[in-house]
Every structure is written in C-alpha cells, then in structure tokens.
Amino acid sequence: MIEGLPVLDAHIHLDPAGAPADAVKRFISAGGTHLLVVHKPYGNIPEVNIDNIERAFLTTVRMAELTRKTGAGAWCVIGPYPGLLPSLAERMGLEGAEELQMRALDLAFRFVDEGRALGIGEIGRVHFPVAPEIQSACDRLLVHAFREAGKRNCPVVLHTESPGANSALFEHLAGLAESTGVRRERVIKHYSGWESADPGMSRGFSVSMQARRKNLEEALSRHFTFLLETDYIDDPARPNVVMPPDTVPKKIAWCYRRELLDRELHEKLMVELPGRVLGIDTTS
Ligand SMILES: [Zn+2]
Numbered sequence: 269m270i271e272g273l274p275v276l277d278a279h280i281h282l283d284p285a286g287a288p289a290d291a292v293k294r295f296i297s298a299g300g301t302h303l304l305v306v307h308k309p310y311g312n313i314p315e316v317n318i319d320n321i322e323r324a325f326l327t328t329v330r331m332a333e334l335t336r337k338t339g340a341g342a343w344c345v346i347g348p349y350p351g352l353l354p355s356l357a358e359r360m361g362l363e364g365a366e367e368l369q370m371r372a373l374d375l376a377f378r379f380v381d382e383g384r385a386l387g388i389g390e391i392g393r394v395h396f397p398v399a400p401e402i403q404s405a406c407d408r409l410l411v412h413a414f415r416e417a418g419k420r421n422c423p424v425v426l427h428t429e430s431p432g433a434n435s436a437l438f439e440h441l442a443g444l445a446e447s448t449g450v451r452r453e454r455v456i457k458h459y460s461g462w463e464s465a466d467p468g469m470s471r472g473f474s475v476s477m478q479a480r481r482k483n484l485e486e487a488l489s490r491h492f493t494f495l496l497e498t499d500y501i502d503d504p505a506r507p508n509v510v511m512p513p514d515t516v517p518k519k520i521a522w523c524y525r526r527e528l529l530d531r532e533l534h535e536k537l538m539v540e541l542p543g544r545v546l547g548i549d550t551t552s
Pocket residue numbers: 279281306390499
C-alpha cells in the first residue's frame with residue numbers, strides 16, 4: 269500500500285549498545301525509507317567534558333552512516349541534551365555546566381558546517397521539575413542556538429516540557445527566538461501531541477508528532493501538518509521504547525486503510541514538509 273512512497277521517521281535514536289542495524293531493518297521491512305537520527309547521551313560516554321562530547325557526537329554521525337549502509341536514507345542532528353544539565357550542575361556548578369553545554373553547541377555547529385550533521389538536536393529545556401535557574405540557563409543556551417541556526421538556516425529539534433493544552437510554552441519559545449534570526453518553521457517541537465500541531469497553538473514552530481492512532485486521527489481530520497516520530501531509543505533494557513522502530517510506516521499504512529490519508533496528503537507530509545522544515549529530499 270505504501271510501497272515506493274517516502275516514509276520518514278523524524279525522530280529516532282540508535283545506539284551501538286542496542287541493536288541499531290536490526291532497528292533500521294525493521295523500519296525498512298515495514299515500508300520505511302528515511303530516518304532523522306537524533307543524538308542521545310550514550311551510557312558509556314559520559315558527556316562531562318568536551319572530548320567525550322565530541323566522541324558522543326561522532327557516535328551519532330556513525331549511526332546515521334550505518335543507517336545508510338543498511339539501506340535507508342539518513343541524516344543526523346546533534347547537540348547537548350537538556351536533561352543532562354541538572355546532574356552536570358550538581359557536579360561542576362551551574363555556571364560550569366552551562367559553559368560546557370555552550371561549548372557543546374558550538375562543537376555541534378562545527379559539525380553542521382562540516383556537513384557531518386544536518387542540524388542541532390535535541391536541545392531545549394528540562395522536562396521534569398527543576399530550579400528556575402536551570403531553566404534560565406537552558407533558555408540562554410537556546411537563544412545562542414537559535415542565533416547560530418539562524419545564520420546557517422539549519423533545523424533545530426527541541427526537547428522541552430510538555431506544552432499541555434495552551435500555547436504558553438510556544439509563546440515562551442517565540443520570545444526566545446525573537447530577533448535571533450532563526451525561522452520558526454525550522455525549529456521542531458518534538459514529542460508533540462495532536463493539539464500542538466494546531467497552527468493556532470504552535471505559533472509558527474513546526475511539530476514532530478508521536479505516531480499514535482489518536483494523534484493521527486485528530487490531526488488529519490483537522491488538516492494539520494506535522495512530521496511523525498517514534499522517539500525509539502534503542503535501549504536493550506527498555507525494548508520498543510518510546511515506540512517500536514517500525515511504527516511510522518505501520519501507522520501510515522493504517523491511515524490509508526482508514527482513509528485518513530491519500531497520495532496528495534502523503535506527499536505533503538512526507539516530501540514537502542520535510543523539505544521545507546528539515547531541508548531534506550525524501551524522494552531519493
Ligand atoms: Zn528523543
């Protein structure tokens with residue numbers, strides 16, 4: 269049903285300690301064609317100094333290469349994970365932690381300049397309750413990232429607290445993006461529900477929506493546009509978390525069976541939008 273059509277998972281993690289090639293094979297077998305491989309902190313490379321961070325970034329670059337060798341199109345985004353900031357702050361003080369993640373951002377942009385990474389991610393704010401000083405540090409890192417991404421017009425994948433049912437989070441992000449030169453369309457709020465795909469909610473930011481049936485039904489019936497993701501983490505201790513790696517192609521096929529999707533809309537979601545938002549070509 270979806271054979272020969274592009275199917276992108278816009279947010280997947282692959283880990284050498286997991287089974288990355290198997291995950292990619294499962295994705296391809298179900299009809300998937302392209303992956304955006306997102307950096308994650310790897311268990312054996314603590315990101316506590318810039319040398320380790322570089323090694324960790326290189327691991328993500330390698331995971332995208334492995335994906336291409338396995339037969340799917342792939343790009344990667346890299347950057348300092350915001351969830352690490354609280355423990356780094358405990359270890360080296362908040363100032364030192366912020367400085368380290370700032371250097372990590374600059375390193376990530378160097379990878380972008382060298383063509384080794386497509387963009388930056390996942391970066392942003394801490395998703396669990398923390399001291400306000402920590403979120404302020406996150407915001408300063410974000411402003412820096414938005415400014416540098418604006419100069420290069422490269423995509424930025426955001427990890428933040430859940431926006432819930434109102435647009436306060438997006439308003440806050442819009443405030444940070446203001447006058448940095450970044451185009452909001454190229455900033456992607458990952459781990460989104462269908463509510464965030466509402467243009468009235470997302471304030472011009474792009475969203476990557478979890479590939480759940482409810483999300484697809486609600487968003488498609490309202491003619492929202494979105495990227496789709498699994499956020500698979502490739503952790504052998506937590507198999508198939510957040511969603512199994514073959515979920516996006518399976519859910520796309522399900523959408524056709526339910527007549528929620530036709531070729532024209534498919535093209536919009538899987539070719540036009542990835543082209544505009546991520547700057548990628550999913551047709552080859
Ligand atoms: Zn993720």
